[in-house]
Amino acid sequence: MPTYRFLAVALDAPGHVHSILGFSEALKAAGHEVCLAHREKYRSLAEKRGVSFIPFGGDFADSNADELMINLIDACADKFRKEPLECFREMAKFASAGLADTEAQFMAFFEPLNKIITERCNEFDAIISDMPGPLLRIYDHLIPWFPLVSTAPLALYPSGPPFSSGYSVNSDKSKWIEFRDVYNKAHATLLKLPSHLMEAMGIPEFDLDSFDLGKYIDHVQSVGFYHYPADLDFTECAPVRPNWHRIDCWIRKQEVDTEFVIPEKLQDKPGKLIYFSLGTLASADITMMKKLIAILAKSPHRFIVSKGSRGDRLELADNMWGENYVNQIKIIEKVDLVITHGGNNTFMETLYYGKPMIVIPYFYDQYDNAQRVVEKNIGFRINPYEIEEEPLLDCIEKAIGDHELKNRIKAISQNMRNSNSLTEAIKVIEQQIEKFEK
Template sequence: MSTKYTIALAPLDAFGHVNACVGLAQTLRDFGHNCVFIVNQNWKNMISGLGFDYQIYIEKHKTDSKDKFWIEMMRESANILMLSPFEKLRAFEAPGWPPLTENVRLSNDKIKLIIDTIKPDAIITDTFLTIPAVVSAGVPWIDLISCNPLYYWTDPRLPPGGSGYATNSDKKLWKEFINEAIDAYSDSWESYNKWLQSVGAPALQNKFRFSNPSPFLNLYMCPLELNYEDIAPNDPELCFNIDSMIRSDVINNTTNTFEIPKELSEKSGKLVYLSMGTICCSDLALMKRLVSILSKSQHRFIVSKGPLGDDYELPDNMWGRNSLPQLQVIPLVDLVITHGGNNTVTESLYLGKPMIIVPVFCDQFDNAQRIVEKQLGLRLDPYLCSQNELIDAIDRVVNDFNLKAKYELISQRMQRSDWRTKCVQIINKVINRSKNATNDS
């Protein structure tokens, strides 16, 4: 590549979004670009440890524990999390928008100063909110969508994100869901939209969303087998699908290889990995419920226990730690039981391991439903499923050899995929087009 560009990345202050931006930044760096992260203080050690430059946009949380925040949030939401996706709109999601929008208001001026300092040729965001400093920077801004694309898009051909509705379900339900979200979010949306315009940013286009699609390029992460292109095809020049966003430093790591603990390796039964992600595992009651049910299974389990792992014990057919190297664990197991976050779903497909998805909130419902629609696994309610339902589901999936063969083919295809080259090419094209337009004017 002849031209080296400086590209800024501004992810939402959450692991999944930071992780996705890191995966993309590693690819851009491999092709010669200089990547600079604009992040909260909490992420500087991770970013610098991977060899990237960074700028801190807010330091007020530098002594706070992210685990403490999620633990408290999940504790306060204990009863709410058992509600349906529709009921969660008002009870769980709507209260989350004010702190998110307030964070942008507080940090926008600092982000603008950082952008003016580093003078990037393009900016990549992975957030659910318009950041005025980004969209008004005078360079192409590219939206990276690391959640299920339904949770971000608003396409009448597709069910609304976060609903978990099937693509062939009653569209009246879709409309009711959207109307409920608009009503539930209205106060936060109106306030944020008014503020955006007061600082020179474009008005929001849709009352169901707190950001607009990028007019330059939108990248979304969705394995081809789960993509919605069969229903709602997109212009790849404006909306490009990244097949997988797995960090190269993790997938290529050959050190500290995880081994099955002796207390499990000597037992019989299939080996199952239970992971509820970085947030859902903070629901202590839920983790205890799942562990109690799975203790009745004939199979063996590796459990990612989460930040409250010291508060509960595992039975004899299980072994776990509060934190595990997930991409080293998954290749060794026969099945993954997961909340359905985009990272774990993509990683399981990439590594050829069938899934049972037990969604808790947001786009996890959409990922779970899409897995079912594509006949690639099962979906259960982690709060309401019975012991027999979950144990029977495990037996069905681990003994489904046709499903295993499907996953092996998907894994082979994903590992051969050349999305990285194509993605960098289209980003280069966007930057070059912008520079040419500036020179012509």
């Protein structure tokens, strides 16, 4: 099999970038070359993994998308701490107000990406993309492209509960209809693309009443992939959308040049070791972080805390150690329990290393992962709008002491490690590139 050159692209969010780099590592292990095109801030992450880098030019190179998202948390934190249906009702009310900023940010991202693909596509044999949406449809006849879905996969199951609802597969389906209607109205305006781009991508324009998330993921040039363990996949909601295939996981490998040592502050303290992280965005909700830290301070266990970008505003208790950014993969391997927002990268890493988890979902697919944890009896779900001291501390003790729960997670971990689905997926990609070249 020849060596192929892949251009990797992803949404401007750490989770999507980490996901595309995990997949890139697998391509490199198979003998291929990968180059990530993105903002300069991600260069070191790519190059550490042997992935070359093309920086974005233009306005987006200097934009501060991180600050925009943090500002969104400041403006809407009280809305994110509502159950998902009410959260999206609120979003629907103010969606149109931010249309100009959303469209400008999208164009700032798309223009340098389009420039790189059109001017340098002859340097590459294919594109891999962790970018939900139809952008790559423009290049159908130019170069092979393979989309990845790094979120929980409910959007790929039309017969399942609505994506981001956190509803059980056994819940009242009449609620599903209402949720989809509210979700669509909340996102139609926010995701409305300029008409000339819609036309170029072959997508009919939609209005507030006809938007459907499925339109953004139905078109696959040849094959697309999502990562979710076979033991947790939504097979009871089959079939999956056409041309989408599951991979058990493609998590990032541990960095060999770093090691995590349990901080001296915690080494001689009693109790189990627990990792607490709410991810890049939810950790910016200082009100919620302070409330959770105050509760965890009353636990007899020890905590390693990923404090997030505003960590300097947080004061940790005596049974805690943390930094704004920590070596998450190394830490998860060493702890007894993970308390997480349920973002899919952390979710997959926690499962891969066989750790029980408590999920405190903040938005989007985090709610779906939290509900799946409950349905498969591998941990607990605590909603951010229902945080109380006694239930959280009780969940910690149950998760640590339930040996049958731990055995279920270990079995999932072992199956993920033994899976050859990623290797087979890369073979499929190689075959599709070969067909395209003919």
